[in-house]
Every structure is written in C-alpha cells, then in structure tokens.
Amino acid sequence: MDIRDMLHQVKSGEMDMDTAEKLLKDLPYEELGYAKLDHHRKLRSGFGETVFCQGKPDSYLVEIYKRLYERDEEVFGTRATKEQYELIKPAIPQITYDPISRILKAEKPGKEKKGWISVCTGGTADIPVAEEAAQTAEYFGCYVDRIYDVGVAGIHRLLSQRERLTKANCIIAAAGMEGALGTVIAGLAECPVVAVPTSVGYGASFHGLSALLTMLNSCANGISVVNIDNGYGAGYIATQINRIAEK
Amino acid sequence: MDIRDMLHQVKSGEMDMDTAEKLLKDLPYEELGYAKLDHHRKLRSGFGETVFCQGKPDSYLVEIYKRLYERDEEVFGTRATKEQYELIKPAIPQITYDPISRILKAEKPGKEKKGWISVCTGGTADIPVAEEAAQTAEYFGCYVDRIYDVGVAGIHRLLSQRERLTKANCIIAAAGMEGALGTVIAGLAECPVVAVPTSVGYGASFHGLSALLTMLNSCANGISVVNIDNGYGAGYIATQINRIAEK
Amino acid sequence: MDIRDMLHQVKSGEMDMDTAEKLLKDLPYEELGYAKLDHHRKLRSGFGETVFCQGKPDSYLVEIYKRLYERDEEVFGTRATKEQYELIKPAIPQITYDPISRILKAEKPGKEKKGWISVCTGGTADIPVAEEAAQTAEYFGCYVDRIYDVGVAGIHRLLSQRERLTKANCIIAAAGMEGALGTVIAGLAECPVVAVPTSVGYGASFHGLSALLTMLNSCANGISVVNIDNGYGAGYIATQINRIAEK
Amino acid sequence: MDIRDMLHQVKSGEMDMDTAEKLLKDLPYEELGYAKLDHHRKLRSGFGETVFCQGKPDSYLVEIYKRLYERDEEVFGTRATKEQYELIKPAIPQITYDPISRILKAEKPGKEKKGWISVCTGGTADIPVAEEAAQTAEYFGCYVDRIYDVGVAGIHRLLSQRERLTKANCIIAAAGMEGALGTVIAGLAECPVVAVPTSVGYGASFHGLSALLTMLNSCANGISVVNIDNGYGAGYIATQINRIAEK
Amino acid sequence: MDIRDMLHQVKSGEMDMDTAEKLLKDLPYEELGYAKLDHHRKLRSGFGETVFCQGKPDSYLVEIYKRLYERDEEVFGTRATKEQYELIKPAIPQITYDPISRILKAEKPGKEKKGWISVCTGGTADIPVAEEAAQTAEYFGCYVDRIYDVGVAGIHRLLSQRERLTKANCIIAAAGMEGALGTVIAGLAECPVVAVPTSVGYGASFHGLSALLTMLNSCANGISVVNIDNGYGAGYIATQINRIAEK
Amino acid sequence: MDIRDMLHQVKSGEMDMDTAEKLLKDLPYEELGYAKLDHHRKLRSGFGETVFCQGKPDSYLVEIYKRLYERDEEVFGTRATKEQYELIKPAIPQITYDPISRILKAEKPGKEKKGWISVCTGGTADIPVAEEAAQTAEYFGCYVDRIYDVGVAGIHRLLSQRERLTKANCIIAAAGMEGALGTVIAGLAECPVVAVPTSVGYGASFHGLSALLTMLNSCANGISVVNIDNGYGAGYIATQINRIAEK
Amino acid sequence: MDIRDMLHQVKSGEMDMDTAEKLLKDLPYEELGYAKLDHHRKLRSGFGETVFCQGKPDSYLVEIYKRLYERDEEVFGTRATKEQYELIKPAIPQITYDPISRILKAEKPGKEKKGWISVCTGGTADIPVAEEAAQTAEYFGCYVDRIYDVGVAGIHRLLSQRERLTKANCIIAAAGMEGALGTVIAGLAECPVVAVPTSVGYGASFHGLSALLTMLNSCANGISVVNIDNGYGAGYIATQINRIAEK
C-alpha cells in the first residue's frame, strides 16, 4: 500500500488509528521499504529470488521452490543435484535440470532477451562454471555468446575469436589452474571483464586459489573478480551491466 | 595500409610479390593492429596510459611522464611519492600531487564529465584508496559522489545515505578490516558494486586478506572484487560502467 | 575430608603420622581439589560434563553416556551421528537425537530457565550451528530467541528484528561465507555478542576461514569469536553471561 | 515526534499530507533513530567514542580529540605514538600518554569504579597488550586485577594466583607464542574468559597466528577470542560483562 | 594455403578480391598459423596432443580419443581411471591402460627412441608420478632409466647410482614429504634437473606443499620445478631437453 | 677387504693394478659401506626396518613383509588397514593387528625391555597417535607408561600424575586442537619432551596445524616436535633417548 | 618446611591449628613446591634461568640481569643487541657479547664440560642460529663440535665429516632454504637429531616456513624439530640428551 493512500484513508476515517500505527511500525522496512523496495527492484529489474540449493534440507528446498514458483510462475536455483531435481519434479512438473551447470529451474516461456554478453573459458573443464554464468544471464534476459576452450596456453584460439568479443557489453572469463584468461581478454576488449576463477586443477592450484590470485593481480585494466566457481555471481553482474548498456 | 588497397596493388602490379609477402607477414600485428587498435581504443574511450609509479627508477619515470605528457598534453600516475613529484616538477610544471591519493598528474583543463559513480568507505583510514578510485574516475570523466566513513559497525550511517546511492551508475566500496561494506551496499543498491579491500587493519587482517575474503564471499548479488588497495582498478571499472550507462 | 578435621585427628592421635602424610601428599589435588572443585563448580553452576561425540569409539561412547546419565540423571552430547543415537538408545531409552543440531541428550524434566539470549544466523544453512548453540543454552537454563536468516546482504531483515535483540543478555551471531552479521548486530545491541563463524560457503570461504577472519577483524565493539562451527562453545559463553545477568 | 501524534494531526488536519509524507519518509532513520539511539546508548552505557589513533593523519587526529574532549570533557584513544601525544598536548593540556599501553587520554577526575576483572599475561612481553585491555576497562569503570607473567610453561605461577581469579567477573588472558594461557585459566575459573592472542614471538608464531589458532581451538569451555593484539576489544567486552554482573 | 600462392592467384585473377580479403582477415591466425604452426610444431617435434582425462565427461572423452586416434593413429592421455579405459576400449581396441601411471594410450608400434633421461624417486610411493613422467618421455621418444627409492634419508642408495645419473641428458626427481632428492641430485649431476613434488605424505606435508617449497628453495644449481604430481609436465620438459641434446 | 691389506697386496704384487683400481673405484660405497654400515647400525641398535603401510600396493606390501620377516623373524609396520592385515595373514600367520594404533606386526617373543618413557595425551581422541608411539617404543625395547586424557583444560588431571612423569627418560606429549599439553609437561619434567601434534579437532584446527604451531612456539625448554600424527617418529626418538639413558 | 615436621609440631602443640591450616593451604605450591622444585631442578640440572632479551624494555632487562647475576654469579641471555650489551656493561662488567650468536652473558670461570654434541649448518648464513645453539650447549656444560657449511647441495662436504658425527650424543642440524640437512644427517647418524629451521632464504622460503616443513616431513628416523631460528631451544634439548648420555 502507498503511504499517501494510507494517509488519505486515515484522514477520511477509512483506516482506524491502530491499523495505521501498526502498518507504520512495519513501514520503516515496508516504506524504506526494504522488503518492498527489494521486491520492486526484483520486479523492475527482472532479478527474481535465486535459490542456492547446495546443502539445503529436502523439506526446505521443496517448500522454497513451491512458494517461489507459485508467486512468480518461475523459479531458478543453482548448485542443485540430480536428487534435488527428482525431489522437486513431483511438485513442479515444469522443472528442468541441467547436469552440467547444475541449474534447476522452471522458466516462463517467451521471455525477451536483449544485448550480448560473452562467456569464455580456458578449458573444457571450466564449462560447468561457465554454463552456470551463461544460463544465469540468459534467465535474466541476456543473449549469451559462448566462447569455450580458448585458454592462453594456445593464444591463437582466443585471438581468432576476438571479433566476437567486441560485440559483448560484458565478458565473463572463467578459468582454473593458472587463470590468466581474463587478463588477456581485458587487454583485447573494451568492455568490463568479470573473471571467475574455477577450482579446476590439481596440486598447487589449491582448489582455485591460484586462479583467484592470478585474476586479482591482473595487470590489465577493467577486470574484476568473483568467488571461486561463482558462475552465478558473474552472470548476475554481467546482466546488470548488459541492462545498463541496453537501457 | 588497408588490406584491400594492398590486394589491388598486387593485382595491378604496383606492389611486387616480395613486398606484399613481407607486409602480410607483419600484418597480423599491424592489421590486427594491436598497438594501433590499442591506441585507437585509448583515444576513443578516453583511457590514456596510466603510470604505476611505485618502484619505477627515477630516470625511467621522468622519461615516461615527459613522453606521455608531450603526446597527450596530460598524464596520470598512481602510487607516487612526494620525491617523485619533485623529480618531475621541473620537467612538467603543470604536474600536481595529492599526498592522500598519491596521484601525480597533469590534466587538461575543461574536460567534460558525465554520469555519477559513488565511492564509499568503511572508515577514514580507507580514504587514500577511495581517493585513488575517485580521482581516477574523475580524471576519466565521471562525476564522483564521496560517501566516506559509513562502515557497517554503525549501520545507520550508511542507511542515512541510501538515497545518494541510488543515483550512481556504479558504486565503489572500499573497506579494510572486516570488509563487509560492499555486501550491505549491494543489498541496498541496484547498480553493480566494485569492492576494494584495503590493507587497513592489524593482526588477523593480514594486510587486507581478511577484507578480500569477505568481499569474495559476499552473500549479496552484483558485487565483484579487485586487488587489495587497488583503488585505480576500481575507478577504471566504475568508469567503464558509467560510460556504458551514459552512452 | 576437611584439612582442619584432619589436623584435629592428628593432634588427638586419631590419625597416625603416616596416614596424614600420605593424605597431605595427595592433598594438593584433593584440597585444591581440582577434580572436586571442578565437580563443585559443575554442580553449583549447572554445567554438567558435555560429551564431544565426534570420532569417539562406540564402546567408549556408550560407557561415557551411561556413567554420566547414572550420576546426573541427564547427559548432553554434541556432534553425534544417527548411528551413535541408535547405539545408545538401548542403554538409555530416554535419549533423544536432533539431526539438525546433532545433539544427543537425555534431559531431566522440569528444569527451570531464566534470562534471554538471542541466536541469529546469516542464512538458513547456518541453522545447524545455531541450533547447537541454542539447544546448549536451553539445556543449561536459558530462554533462547531464535532470529534466523537475517544476513547483512538484505539488511532490512535484521533491522526489523532489532527490538528482539534488545531483550537479550547476550547475542550469538552465527554466519558463514562473509560472516559480517556479528558486526552489524554488535553495532545495534548493547550486550556482548559472541560470533560463530560457520563453514558454510564454497571457494574462497576456505571452510569458514573467511568468516572467522571477518569476525576477528570486526570494527564493532563488544564482539568476540569462537572456533568455526563451535555452536556449543558460543552457547556455553552466552549461558555464563546470562547467568551473571540473572544472578 | 510520536507516530500516533502525527497520525492524529493528519486526521485532524493539523498536518498536511506532504509534510506527513516527508516525515514518514525520513522516519525510519529518525524514528529508528540510529544516530540518536547510538548517542543514547553511549551516554547510558558509559562507553564514549574511542579513537583508534594508528595511522590517523595529524590534522584529523587533533580535530577529533578536540571535538570529543569538548563534548565529553574526556577522550580516550588507543595505539597512539609519542609524536601524537606531543601533537595534541597543546590543544588538550590534560592529555596523558602511557608509552606501554600506548593509550592517549584525558579522563574526568573522580569517576566511579565497580566490579573486578582480571587481566593475565603469559609473559612480560604481553604486558603492552594487557595494559591496553586493563586501562580500557578502568577507563570504562572496572577495577582491574593485573596478574602478569603466569604463562603455562611454569604452571605453578598461575596456580598460586588462582584465588585472585575467583573474584573476577571476567578474565582477560593475553598471551603470544603458544597462547595456551586462556585454556588453563578457563579450566580453573567459572567466569567468561576473553583470550587475546599477542604478536609476541618469532618464527612459526607468524605474528600472533599461532596464539590465535591455539585460543580458537581451546578445549576449555567459556573462552572466546578477539583479534591479535586487540587489548582494547578485550577490555571492552570484559567491561560489558562486568557491568552486567554489577547491575 | 600459402600466402605467396594466394597472392599469385590474386594477381592472376584466379582469386577474387573478396575471397582474398576474407582469407587475409583470418590469415593472421591461419598464416601466423597458430593452429597450423601449432600443428606443424606437433608433427615436427613429435609432441602430439595429450588428453588430461581427469574430470572429462564420458561423452567428450570418447569423442576426443576417437578423433585424435583417427588423425594420428595414436593417442596419449594422463590421469585416466579404469572406468575411462573400459569406456574407450570398445571404440579403440588398441588402447592400453597402466593403473600405476594412470596413462591411457594407444601407441604406434616401432617408434624410434634416442637419448637417455633418468627418472628418480625418493620412495616407492612416488612411483606413480615417476611412471607418468617416464612413460610420457618414452612415448615422445626418449630412453628412460628408472632409479627408484633413492631418497636422501639413506643417502648411500643414491650415491651408489651416481654413475647411471651421468649418462642422462636430463634427470627427473620425484619426491614427496620433504622433497630433498632433487637438490642432492643436482649437486651430483651436470645436466638440468626437473623436480616434481609429489603429494605423498601426511600431516604437515600439506598435500605436496612441503615438497614443493623444498624444491623451489633448493640450494643447488640447475634445478627447476613443476606442479605437484605433474609427472607429465616433467616428462615433457625432459623430452625437450633430450631432443636438444640428441639433435 | 681392508684398505691396508689391499695396499699390502698391491705392494707385494699379489694384487694387480687393474684389480686394485677397480676395487678402489667401488670402495667409497663399499668401504663407506653405506648399505652395510646401515645394516650394522640396525643390527647393533635394534631398530629394524619399519614399513609405512599407507598407500603401499598390495603386492609390494606382502613382498616387503615376507622378506623382512624372513630376515629378522619379526616385522613392524604402521598405518595399516584391516584389509592389509587380512592380506598378509596368510603369508605370516604370526602377524597381529591393532585397530587403534593401526600397527601391523609380528614380534619375536621374549624381547627384553628396559627404561621408561611416558606417553601422554590431551584427550581420548589422541589415543590412536599415542598408541602408535607407545607400541613403537615397546617394540624397540622400552617400558611405556600411558598417561592419557590429561589435557590442560583441566590442569589438575595432569598435575595429579606428575610423579609418574619423573621416572621417564623421555616424555611424549600427543595433543590436537590447541596442543598445549607438551608445554605444561616440559615445565614440570626434567627429561626431554617430544611433542606430537594430532589432527584431532575441527574448524580452525586445520587438521593439526594449530596444534603444530602451538608446539613449535612453546615457551617451555626441552621440547621438540614431530610431524602431525607422527606417533611412530616420536616413539623412535623416545627410544633413542631411553637407550642412551639405559646404556 | 617438611610436611612430617609440621605434622609433628601440630601433634605436639608446637604449631597451632590456624598456622598449620594456613601453611597447608599454600602447601600445594610450596610443598609441590613448584617454585622450589623448579629452583631445585635448575640447581641440580645446571639449567639456570635464561633471558630472552629481544624486546625487553631497558629497565626490565638491566634489573633482570642484575638479579640473576647476583643470585647465580652468572647470567645468560639470547637475542640481545649491541645496545643492550652497552646498557648492561656498567652494571655487570664481566658481561660479554657475541654479535654472531647475539648471546649476552657473564659466565663463571672454570665450569666443567663433558660429552659431545655436534652442531651442523647447511650454509654460512645459518651460523648465527648454530652459534646460539652451540654456545647454549657450551654454557650448560657440553663440548661442541662445529661442522658448518655442509649443505646437501654438495653432499660430499657432509659425507667427509661423517666420522665426526659418530662421536656426538646429539646432533643439531641448522639449515634454511630447503632445510634438508637434518634428514641426511639422521640417515647417517645413530643419535637423536634436533633440526632447527632457519629463516635464511628468500622468496618461497617464506622466512623459514619452507625449511620448517621440510624438517617436519623428514623421511628419516630420529629427527625432531624446534621453532624457526630457535638455536637456544635446540641447544637446550641437545644438552638434556648429552647429560643423559654422560650420567
């Protein structure tokens, strides 16, 4: 309810004092409207609630998926397992599961997309993280150009794709092991680059730490970093930037 | 030389086979024109070369500053010392030095600015890093709104500024110690947040590592991270996003 | 035996020299009475022995539970598995097991509670650790107010509960990933805050290290930290403080 | 202004719609009254603003000290240098500086104290941190019992002081190197123990990390930890607990 | 196509302007011929594509093995499992699998070998890594001398083999735990030593970190290091050096 | 052959030049007699070869156990599994396996023991490591006094056993989590203390790192440290010292 | 006072009840006699108090040195600076300072020595730590054989000294960088080896961490480790073992 409307109702007597006081007591957060604002922002921006499925107890997960699906007619979750998919399927038959990206979602048909982001990987093993990023961006309304397996150990692979990079409003670079992909891309492209270290590797990769440090220490301009394996986070930021560009 | 022109000259015999072959051999880099492209990108985007002054030998530094200033009539360097300022002053009298941000620059007068970015800090000790970010963004053409000392230990300080946050195309959050500022901001704002961990702190802050990890593990959406104390990098990315928004 | 009594017996000849010397030789520990004192402290303060079940061999565990239950008519253990529960059930039919908190206990009925502590979590995944803390505090005689899923990425969730925070004698803040919850709470509350980093997260959370560092580097006053996932320890300290307040 | 009053005025027409709407918009922060609440909390609880002097620019520091001293007739800062003391002395002649604790303060005469806290150290090298804790607690109104150089390598030193420990409402244990002091104390005492790892040591002490980990992994109940060398934080928490006990 | 040929065709009119322009646009990478050059290098040097099997999805793996085997009549992969072997066997009956080295390969018969490299291990537990190195070198055409279980804790074992070391063009030293083997060998031998830390050990070996640091800090001259457990990498470098020696 | 004898034979012509030269060439290792010397040392000191069973391939393990048992009529291995026990039992029926210490051995009957070492643990969870140490020392001829569960969180437990500590020639202190046991013991005892950090704990114990650092930073004199969980190593050193004492 | 004497006096009435009770209350520490026992131990074993000079305030240091010198006619301190030497010289003219070992001591003339320990170093840069160990052992009554610069990168240097190693009751191995010296020595010698990692090195030596890990992971038997640069600790343990051997 709008503040002004409520004030009018108080004035006119449509709303009694107690009801108004109670409403206003919650108002700071309704009016500041953290939840509401939040809600508005979600609706306006198209970023609905996302579910981080990993480790969620079964009963919670089903409940959350159902509630979100009922409200929004779609629901989007990351880091889901096949078991979780089978758990939710009876409740939401429209649900689909991609074992590569581990995204578990039900999506409204016919959603509009605009603008391009590119999602690049150093190797094929980085693809699950890249797909989490790419499908997140697609879900939130971006066209995505997948440029996979263009790691810097064979620099010609990346160079031969540089024209595709130029059309993107934002580029996501997912790489494990040495993680140098983002730097080279940021040196070639004009748009912001979001680097995602992946936990791909062994030994001194320390589960993604090596790639993370590489990316944080990038000599290139225009590159920022998200958590190891955080494809969703990268997809979200890329979408924000893409929307800014397409406004 | 344009490829098509060259081909015409080969066809017409104006250019002999050997010359053409030699040109084409260098072409990848001439035609790809990395250096040139780069140059064009700089010119077009307004991001001139920046000098990382820290540790540069005196003779190199003076030479670099002079050459860049001669070419562009302005020059911008970070992490400079007062000694470096005094070293360069005789060669470039227009040079100015800000001991807080440690930026050493000569700037063309009357440059246009557009769009807003916000630069926030958790405490006053984070201001040097924030100023590096802010002045970088200003140099590259952004209006900057400084919102300092709004750390989350006194959350009301930040909340009371939330309206100022809404006008920004990108928000930079610089914080040391626990580094939680970026998360709270990203929860309040719609635009991308670039978090800069600072080395402010002691003990288990481990020279910024604590803040860095906090920021990488942020539960909020829309937040990415740059290297510890890398105000310049944050300012650069914020400028990229601001330009996209203002295009 | 009391020292004075013994001395009287020596003087009166009731106790011979050798017996007295032998008793006094052990006295330091009897009289200091570490075990005894300890025992007194436990009885007086209501903190009975707690069993850390994790990794205990089956035979040891059953024996310990039986002995403690026989002595105290109640027994309290943490980090138990369902298998351990089934192992002990035949010996102590009153035993109950909570798979969330992993607490395995038999509790005397009708125990009195007094005073309030609050247990907050950043997300739902932190609830197991929070429940270990909450149920520990309840077992030792505190009323507990659970305020879950109020992480700082959506600061309004916490702010809307701030009144509940004011009634607590001590607040426990359990959070993983970035772990900033404790700081914001300590900025809002007057009572001591005990922060529990949880191992919730992935990538650069490094199994709770990120949250631990965040909490140690808190800019807020009145916050101290326990080990990663140590809900029991936090519940214990909160109980100590609650008792001080309710004395 | 009270919400109910305002609603009455709206209803009665004393307050027009625009004014009411504007007030309600700011209400969250006025009514929540963060800054005000904060202020009240400080006044009520006796915890005035504290200045973290380390790294503060000279001009800032003098200004802050002057403003706080003018408002409160006292001012308290930690981690100050002798140079900072000399800087402020002209502005606040009542200022005093203790080179051991590095506390720079001007304190109202005749402040009342009540309740006891104990501050223990493992060695003499931990005394600066312990003094920061002790003097913080004294400034905020606690009696402090200093029990120094009672490290566990010579356990009798601590044991001979155990009676002094029993009178404390809270015990602070400051220790570097191996940092085991807090555990032994928590095993002997009933009250909460706040452990402060110090950066005292060399080699594999890694500037306090070893002591920090020891304290976090304590097998004893009733022990929580603050940042390395954070005597102030420990003193603050001990004061909170002492006040609860003495209420 | 050769540049010169193309230029001739342009001149002669065999190739039209548009085709030539399009070709030249791709030329940088065709002509520079990263892929081609790469291909040439592979053919010329005898280093075919190697497959890193670990974590490859089944369908990808079979496809890659088949394509490589069809092209080269041989295929070589590392870090394969027995399951992967069974997966590929139906498609490539010539495939063989060594459970020690975990190498999954089909090799052309009758390949020539020349030059010697030595592969040494500290203990028997390092043999899997050593075998990955040795079989890699053999596959790429080296004779390999295996000198296993010559760790420095019993220095005579290594010393009694020193003559065998002298014939090698390059020595690989694989060792876990303390990892000192490489240093002692580099002190005895004249040729370059490639040290491979292995993840063999427990406790403070930290999964090979200890051995890695030892090797990086070697006091000996002529020793360089590859990633933990990277037998393949060591075998590759040793082969490069062996070929240089045998040219 | 003795050098002097050989020289005499050369002088007298009994040995020709070539034979002598060849012998001398091998001499360093024969004469130094590394393998032989080693063998002598083992026989003389009573330390037979020990088998580190963890990760040994089955075929190797059986072979090694058989060869050692045939030579020495006894064999001693650590970190064995029950499966390994069942593997070896058919070959060596005298073999016994202790699932606590994970020691797999066949021991000659009637071996003499002398001198005392003490093995202490902080908690019951440290017993497996302590038993590895204790049984190693017993196998190599020490009497062992087990003093378990005397952690410093309840210091009276240790103090009440201090007399038992005085009879030991060497004390082993095994403790996880905070690992402070060794320091307190070294402060009470006169003999050398060998501290064994165990991987017991959770969270910030980092698999024994916390205990390891504590022990390395011990303020007590006379304490040295072995690898995390290295009960065997501690038992070996204690035996060396015990033998020196009982010589 | 002896317990039995006191009991007799109580019985006979020479000592009244209150006095006896009071004495017994303190008895634990008097009779256990921690301080006394300690004192006795020191006198009996010849290990007087040692002063860790580093970071001691000037006034403390002078006082401590004077008090110890007055009581014992000798005094021994480690990690002293030249400034500290000059500070103490006026008070104790017999004081001497060795800038290599940084030992500051006054020693009784004509003290007896017995038994041998060996102190080895990997390089010349490790000598300061080795001298701290050697001079500690000499001060406490050992003969010391210095075997310096015998690092494993040139293994012949160590092998040529192996006979000298056989006479030692304990060997100290001080080494930085890779720190492998202790392992090779432990493989050659029969007596216990105490390894001291030194902070000598650069880059990935991480101030001694690399050497520390190497030593903890030693494959050799009979080696234990002390803190980085802790020459004093190694000298102390070696002395303990030497005394056991020479008893």
Next chain:
Amino acid sequence: MDIRDMLHQVKSGEMDMDTAEKLLKDLPYEELGYAKLDHHRKLRSGFGETVFCQGKPDSYLVEIYKRLYERDEEVFGTRATKEQYELIKPAIPQITYDPISRILKAEKPGKEKKGWISVCTGGTADIPVAEEAAQTAEYFGCYVDRIYDVGVAGIHRLLSQRERLTKANCIIAAAGMEGALGTVIAGLAECPVVAVPTSVGYGASFHGLSALLTMLNSCANGISVVNIDNGYGAGYIATQINRIAEK
C-alpha cells in the same frame, strides 16, 4: 693425484703405507672426488663458484671474493649492495657493479659466447630479476636476447616479438603480479621455458606467491619454475640447456 699413480708409487715404495692409507681414507671424496669432480665439472662446464652476497658479513665477503678471484681470475656474485661493491673494490680493482641486476663481478676479458637464450619480462619492474638472469647467462657464455615489457595484458607486444623467440635454445620468462607470461610464451615457442616469478606487485600478489602459483599451474607444456626472484637460477638452467644445444 691419480689413483693409478698412487698405486704405482705404493708398489714402487715411493709412497709409504701410512701415507697411502691416509690418502685413500680421504679418497672416497677425492676419488668420488666430490670436491675434485666438482672442481672438474666447474672447469669443464665453465660454471665457476658463484657468491650469494646477500647477508654475508663484510669480512667473509672480501675473503671469498679475493680467494675466488685469485684462483679463477674472475669472480661472480649476486644480490650485492653498493656498499659491498665499495668494500671489495680496493681488493679487486677490476670489480664492477650493476645496480639494476645487483651483480658484482670481475670477468676475464674475451670470453667466448655461443647460442642464444631469450629473457622476457612482463613489465619494466621485472627487469632487475631478468637482468640477473641475463647477465648470469652471459657470464657463463650465452648470447642473450632481451625482450622486455611484453606482458600478456597487451598481448600484441609479445606476439610482435615471436620470431625473436624462435631462435632461442631456452627462454626465460620473468613476471610478477599475475605471472602469466611464461604460459603464453610456452604456447608459442618450441624450446623449454624457465619461468621466474618476481615479487613485483602489491596486495594479493603476496610478494610473488601469486605469480609463483600461476606459473606452477601453467596449462602450457614445456614450462618449469624457479624460486621467486631467482634470476640467477633461471640463467643457470638456461645456460645448461644452451650448452646442450650448442654441443
């Protein structure tokens, strides 16, 4: 002395038994001839002793330089300071010092060079390390091609130099911060690449750790790594490989 000669002298009586026995006792090391072999290897290979000047006491340094210069008429040291240069200049007037590489040497005139190695850097700040490598290789007889400031953030800079890379027998890649240079080079070149992480950077570069991890995790084949800032080590290995190539 040659063994055969000695045997002849024994036979002929020119050498008595005792002298021969004594010689042979040392023989293992003379004949194994560690020192001799070493000496021979140095002479034959041209690798003379190198002095690591850092931290060497003045008197030692002068002595070492003088002795080496007298023996070899040249001397080569790394990590020297200007002060050390001035210290040695009086003793060896031919000495020269390069403040960039910090090499302090006196070199025989007219030494022959052959073969090429390339030394590349990511930035200008890496040049000191690169020069240490380059001048080491030159001193030991290589031609060196310096390719500086070709970091991967501007990939065209490196690509335009790729032809120069093809002539090298070995390439050294020195880079700090993200350290990705080596990987890209190894992807372009056929010869072995020795990667040197430099400590250039700030924040999360952790003094070279980031670059080190990047290099160890390189996806490229044919790349090995030396310690952070170890230009000398890289130059040495490159020289070894260059000599193999030019043999």
